[in-house]
Amino acid sequence: MQFHTNGFIPGDPDVSVAAPDHRRAGDPLPETVDVLIAGSGPAGLCLAAQLARVPQIHTMLVEPKLGPMEKGQADGISVRTMEMFQAFGFADKVKRESVWINETTFWNPGTDANLRRVARVQDVPDGISEMPHILINQARVHDLFMDIMRNAPTRLEPDYGLKVRDLKIDPNAQEFPVTVTLEHTAPGREGQTATVRANYVIGCDGARSNVRNAIGGALHGDAAHQAWGVIDLLAVTNFPDWRKKSFVRSKDEGILMVLPREGGHLVRLYVEMDRLGENERVADRGMGANDIIAKAQRILAPFTLDVKEVVWSSIYEIGHRLTDKFDDVPEDQVRTRSPRVMLAGDACHTHSPKAGQGMNVSMGDTFNMGWKLISVLTGRADPSLLHSYSGERRAAAKGLVEFDHKWARVVGAKSEEDITDEGLPRVAREFVNNLPFTCGLTIQYEPSALTGAATHQHLATGFDIGKRLHSAPVIRLADAKPMHLGHCIEADARFHLFLFAPAGDAGTAGGTVAALCDWLENDPASPVRRHTKPGEDVDAVIDTRAVFQQEFRALDYGDMPSLLRPRVGRYGLCDYEKVFCVDAKLGEDIFTMRGIDRAAGCMVIVRPDQYVGHILPLQARDALTNYFSAILRVRG
Known part of the structure; x- marks a missing residue:
């Protein structure tokens, strides 16, 4: 890290000198911005952290929630994402706070139906990266990106209590062609709207993205009609691999995954729950944390699980979906128009959490997008460079969705389908074969202006x-x-x-x-x-x-x-x-x-x-x- 380049800077070198004339969160809404980001999840914050460092770019980040996340949601950080964190300057902090996944174990029922460990696998192959595979609360990842934003010259912070309701694009306008209708979500202001005009709008607003809907996009794919529970808890157990990543398959009760979390005591469980009907939704079952715990106890038996505190839980249905295009330009207009609205993260691809790739690929989307937006907005590159975002990242997301679909079927296979080979159950064998993918290292961009032959x-x-x-x-x-x-x-x-x-x-x-x-x-x-x-x-x-x-x-x-x-x-x-x-x-x-x-x-x-x-x-x-x-x- 270099500082003092333009003179001696006392104090924390991560805190830049504030640039003048930049709006602060909570100030009256601006009439125009260079970039409006919808959603302050990992994708939105990864982009905002890059843009915040460029004083001449005016960025606004809106979030319908009323404050920052504290717990829950994703937790896995691949070695590729850790390499990206190194570029932001906080990889060492993440390594210190997180739990490192060094070994993954696999448990199956024996002939007496009792669980036995049948395989143990090194989680990150030697020489594949200098970085570890780690688990950490998604909220801490948010915090680290927001630290960069707050300390950047623009002092960027999210505008909470606002969401994108709709937007319209004037393809003939040269400046601020996207008119965005924002809707307040704070108590007492629900439904109130305001408009902001932007040069670019980035939809990081999740699977039910209003930005995607506004440009006529849709998610296509299928659902597995299988409910899964996820729960973060503090518990006492005699299961010996409680601090290792573990796949546990019972004889009759289904499967669960054990994921140790940061701090030495917290653990996350992914638990196979009930099959759903063709037209049934998870909410129709009315299941909650107690149902997840009871199912986990049955799967782990004869090991005991005494839950002392539930930190967070959710029940979801597996789905694998991908949108047609990651920007607003129709295929027949690519030669004459450059993107003004782009999508990232769950707004354009959704998948199960079992491969641990969702948050990682979402941040990969906007790490790809960020430098391109900066290059265009600072005049270094022509706006046509932004076409490469959809081409590169949709191919990456397509590979993830296809992999996740296959992996979900392997993990969810019944015991009698779990054919062993050389002592390894199928799920362990597939896990080993897929390690470069789950490490985030198999993405390879096709030859283009950005990637040579x-x-x-x-x-x-x-x-x-x-x-x-x-x-x-x-x-x-x-x-x-x-x-x-x-x-x-x-x-x-x-x-x-x-x-x-x-x-x-x-x-x-x-x-x-x-x-x-x-x-x-x-x-x-x-x-x-x-x-x-x-x-x-x-x-x-x-x-x-x-x-x-x-x-x-x-x-x-x-x-x-x-x-x-x-x-x-x-x-x-x-x-x-x-x-x-x-x-x-x-x-x-x-x-x-x-x-x-x-x-x-x-x-x-x-x-x-x-x-x-x-x-x-x-x-x-x-x-x-x-x-x-x-x-x-x-x-x-």
Whole structure:
């Protein structure tokens, strides 16, 4: 983390200087905003946290509830989402507060009908990520995003007690084309309305989304007609795996899942309840927390479960649904119109919680969207960039819905259908096979303007083009700090260009890296020059860093090209954090770990959302220019 760039800043470095002329929550409603976000769940807050950091963007976040969430709802955070949290700066805090899921166990009835542990599986495969799979109260995730918002230059906070009732789009208007009707929900003001005009509206308002309805969208899919109960409780039990993630299948009473929660004592149970009729809803049964507890006690028998306190509970029906499109532009108008209204999270995809992906994919939606909105609203990119959001995220959501449908059937299969193979029950075997998916690491964006072809994938086989950057350990040259390369990526809407040096290159004049850096910094044809405004820091849009094959004592920081020792901020201070070496001390060589061609080296372009956009040879200057020209406007 860097601060003092523009002068000494005392106190908490996470608190930015407040920008002038920004509205505060509770002030009179504005006439116009750049972005109006409907819903302060994980998707809405993830987007708001990104936008809040950009002073020139005016954002409004409306939430029909009257205050922030305190308990309940989702709890699982995948390793991919933890990598995203690292970009926001609060992954370490989450790791400290949360419970880590290290092992998952599976229980089945034996021949005497008593439960026995039949399998135990490592929950996160070795080497798949530097991050753990964790569980934490969704409300704490909200808190951490809102901390960023409150401390950002715009001091953004949700406007509680407001929801989007309807909206209308004027496709011919250039400024503020979306007129939004807001409805008050606070006692004494129910039904009162007001209007706000926006450049963009983002529907993060859940499965019954009014934003989706307003643009003619609908969720399509099916329901399993199976009621499930979820309950957070404090209890005394002799079940031995109470602090491990566990799948428990009884002989006659169905199944439950045990999910330990943060704090050392809290546990969440997902409990299979009753089958529902074709036209029956969960509410028709009138079930509550006591029914969930009684069913859990029967499933766990002969183990005992003495519930001391119920913190939260809910009963729901499994559904798997997906909307047609994630924005307002009809297919036949894509070439002539750019999106003005977009959907994220449950507003465009719903699924069961058993795979633990709902909150994660919802935040992934708006992490994808955020940098694109920032790029458009700050003039770096054309509004047509926003078409890529629907294309990329609908494909990701479709994969999730299809996986969740299959996984729900595996988890819900009856004992006699649970065919074993080499000692593993079917659910355990499928769990192992699906670990990369449940870790959130299988999303791969198709080739497009943002994702290059795999022509040069052989130069770095461990950085899959279209997938998230798989970080690896390095040593920072200037201060010999051991760290992960991916941790220098922040949620700041910048592209990252990593130069992996060829063998023997020490960054000195006449070498491949030095020549490329000189071109990037000084040639008008380079993307750094073309897409950076005069007066901006040289890394304001494209952040260039280099990784060398030597250990850090073999290199001289003073020999590095000036692009890798840039002068930044109002004082022109040197940025010392652009050059890295392999971690020879621990033997963790990033070139070996990620299959980087040692003789040739390569360039790896990483998008602002941590996904690998392209891999190119170090000599491919035209291809590098063409990649960025297809995304960013010329501003140099």
